Amino acid sequence: MDGLRQRVIDLAFALAWTLVRRLPERTVTWLFRHAADQVVRRNGRGVRRLRSNLAVVRPDADLDALTRAGMRSYLRYWQEAFRLPELTDEEIVGRVRTVNEKLLRDAHAAGRGVICALPHLANYDHAGAWAGRTGMPVSTVAERLRPESLFDRFIAYRMKLGMEVLPLTGGDDAFGVLAERLRAGGFVCLVADRDLSERGVPVTFFGRPSRMPAGPAALSLRTGAPLIPATLHYDGPQLVITFHDAIDPDEGAAAMTQRCADAFATGIAAHPEDWHMLQRIFLDE
Numbered sequence: 001m002d003g004l005r006q007r008v009i010d011l012a013f014a015l016a017w018t019l020v021r022r023l024p025e026r027t028v029t030w031l032f033r034h035a036a037d038q039v040v041r042r043n044g045r046g047v048r049r050l051r052s053n054l055a056v057v058r059p060d061a062d063l064d065a066l067t068r069a070g071m072r073s074y075l076r077y078w079q080e081a082f083r084l085p086e087l088t089d090e091e092i093v094g095r096v097r098t099v100n101e102k103l104l105r106d107a108h109a110a111g112r113g114v115i116c117a118l119p120h121l122a123n124y125d126h127a128g129a130w131a132g133r134t135g136m137p138v139s140t141v142a143e144r145l146r147p148e149s150l151f152d153r154f155i156a157y158r159m160k161l162g163m164e165v166l167p168l169t170g171g172d173d174a175f176g177v178l179a180e181r182l183r184a185g186g187f188v189c190l191v192a193d194r195d196l197s198e199r200g201v202p203v204t205f206f207g208r209p210s211r212m213p214a215g216p217a218a219l220s221l222r223t224g225a226p227l228i229p230a231t232l233h234y235d236g237p238q239l240v241i242t243f244h245d246a247i248d249p250d251e252g253a254a255a256m257t258q259r260c261a262d263a264f265a266t267g268i269a270a271h272p273e274d275w276h277m278l279q280r281i282f283l284d285e
Helices: 001-022 025-042 045-058 064-085 089-094 103-109 123-132 148-160 172-184 216-223 255-271
Strands: 096-099 114-118 136-142 164-167 187-191 202-207 208-212 226-235 238-244
Touching: 001 064, 025 045, 025 064, 045 064, 045 202, 064 123, 089 123, 096 123, 103 114, 103 226, 103 238, 114 148, 114 172, 114 216, 123 136, 123 148, 123 187, 123 226, 123 238, 136 172, 148 164, 164 172, 172 187, 187 216, 202 226, 202 255, 208 255, 216 226, 216 255, 226 255
Parallel strands: 096 238, 114 187, 114 226, 136 164, 136 187
Antiparallel strands: 202 208, 226 238
């Protein structure tokens, strides 16, 4: 049954990537919003976890409304994922607005490479495509998915957007390759608000214990490349990318990771509906 389920999932994604591109954007938007509301009404495990996480971020909010908005934002990410490769370079760049972009450009211009750490906010694939089309091609890693054919589809999708994507496990030494890219003056982006290894750095996140991956801080310490947290949110049709102050490597890996967590919390608290965290992240639950 497991193999059959994986084949069904892969087929569903293949059909979506084909069909969603062919429908008018307004129609697709309506369909995905309707699907999001249906998912919330079913109140499955992912929805319950999203609600639980949002309750930590905004304990006094109308959680029903916030969870519905969060699921709509999450399905907007998928809608865009199926359509992004069809957009022109002008459309990809034109739908992005930035805050404090000079922090990123100045760091990159120094020639030591630069690392961006960001959480699961809004559409980080669109952010990566924007970076490449504005002169800073992205190198990143991707979690292995099952089935393998689905993982291959996502690798091909992100490569089509102009990103170099390394498998987190089961491939070459991703850390070593990223370090080489940074030493050559490259740009590395890592989604870093959820620890997949269970060996992450302990942090305090919204006043609760959590763990976040050590990779961004470790790469900065290894290569001397500055580490800049970034947060994202949707504003109507636009994706807004906010760059936060670079983190001092003299603080050490643990303090650097905590500083990333603090920057993430600032962005998530401002736009909680765009935080697509449907997994457990707070360790005291």
